[in-house]
Amino acid sequence: MAESTTDLLVEMGGRLRHLEEQNLLRQRRVVDGPQGPTLVIDGKTYLAFASNDYLGLANHPALLAGARDSLEQFGVGAGASALITGHTSVNEQLEAELAAFVGAPRALHFSTGYMANLGIIPALVGPGDIVFSDRLNHACIIDGARLSGAQFRVYAHGDVAQLERLLAKNTRPHPLIVTDGVFSMDGDIAPLPELLVLSEKYDAWLLVDDAHGFGVLGPQGRGSLAHFGLASPRVLYMATLGKAAGVAGAFVAGHGTVIEWLLQRARTYVFSTASPPMLSGALLVALAVIGTEDWRRVHLGQLVKRLREGLVGLPWQLLPSETAIQPLVLGDNQLALDVMADLRAQGIWVPAIRPPTVRKGTARLRISLSAAHSVEQVDQLVNALRGAAGRMSEGLAR
Numbered sequence: 001m002a003e004s005t006t007d008l009l010v011e012m013g014g015r016l017r018h019l020e021e022q023n024l025l026r027q028r029r030v031v032d033g034p035q036g037p038t039l040v041i042d043g044k045t046y047l048a049f050a051s052n053d054y055l056g057l058a059n060h061p062a063l064l065a066g067a068r069d070s071l072e073q074f075g076v077g078a079g080a081s082a083l084i085t086g087h088t089s090v091n092e093q094l095e096a097e098l099a100a101f102v103g104a105p106r107a108l109h110f111s112t113g114y115m116a117n118l119g120i121i122p123a124l125v126g127p128g129d130i131v132f133s134d135r136l137n138h139a140c141i142i143d144g145a146r147l148s149g150a151q152f153r154v155y156a157h158g159d160v161a162q163l164e165r166l167l168a169k170n171t172r173p174h175p176l177i178v179t180d181g182v183f184s185m186d187g188d189i190a191p192l193p194e195l196l197v198l199s200e201k202y203d204a205w206l207l208v209d210d211a212h213g214f215g216v217l218g219p220q221g222r223g224s225l226a227h228f229g230l231a232s233p234r235v236l237y238m239a240t241l242g243k244a245a246g247v248a249g250a251f252v253a254g255h256g257t258v259i260e261w262l263l264q265r266a267r268t269y270v271f272s273t274a275s276p277p278m279l280s281g282a283l284l285v286a287l288a289v290i291g292t293e294d295w296r297r298v299h300l301g302q303l304v305k306r307l308r309e310g311l312v313g314l315p316w317q318l319l320p321s322e323t324a325i326q327p328l329v330l331g332d333n334q335l336a337l338d339v340m341a342d343l344r345a346q347g348i349w350v351p352a353i354r355p356p357t358v359r360k361g362t363a364r365l366r367i368s369l370s371a372a373h374s375v376e377q378v379d380q381l382v383n384a385l386r387g388a389a390g391r392m393s394e395g396l397a398r
């Protein structure tokens, strides 16, 4: 091997060691079997509070049957991009039902949420335009904005006053305001009514990424816009289908003109193989379950309340979230890993989230609840966390 190649690898090895020294090296775990309240991870069974399967649909028998039916009818692969021959009747039906479900004229189905934002944002704005983005927006929003070549301005998390100051100073036409509907690592809901007012006042697009709100918030789980009773032709509503909907993929819904534009111009839509039809088969069933089984959201709400009441008085800050995402901020990277390990020793799996996923000094346990959890399982987590807190403070005293 040429020496210069070896140097490259030595240098990269050094970078990996640097990550390890900062407690930032991430480790994959191997999961066996389907999603559920308990998971087999690296061969051991844990009670898990780690997934985004908020309604417990990822292994729902009716969704499996929906996938199987479409599998029989359409085979495994879509065979081509949607604009060639990959757009099947089941995808067509899914788009129509998604649009109706969120109260928009039309929807476009993407293979993943990441690809959706990488496609949508550069199709809406380009060099010469400007994007205003909440500080805590998801990585794929930031990447989509970068890819667009538009100017990128960040406002402090949820700070509509700062956003208005930035909008008032802006001279570029039709700016884009983009926000998570529910923030993925904090669990709080974006101030959507205020953002819509600003987008109207300053003639801006408003793109809402509702990865964590769709299926969970609003009447029948219609999402964060429905939660506030909002609708507007200047809003683009994007949501993912691998979280509460339990499958995979994403969609964007909005005015027919803008959806047609995205269909023509979103490069991750145009130049990527269409999503497998069997996933659309499962998603049609998911949509029916989301819309009719209110008990899942009611139960989830009860679990959130139970957890929050149970954790009162812990030495760590539970962020003020009313959603399925309940972040317990520990601050220090090593402490977050230590508490995660303590819980794991008790048979409970809660992921520690560290920078760069969250801001430095705000390492946390991201507790995510699902309608598939029982009250007893949440109590088990509460007791385990109380035990861990006691052990951590003893450790400090020693």
Ligand SMILES: *Cc1c(COP(=O)(O)O)cnc(C)c1O
Residues within 6 Å of the ligand: 111, 112, 113, 114, 115, 138, 140, 180, 184, 209, 211, 212, 240, 241, 242, 248, 249, 250
């Ligand atoms: C998970 C997530 C995505 C990415 O969606 P995938 O379908 O998993 O690629 C996009 N935006 C937000 C806010 C997310 O939490």
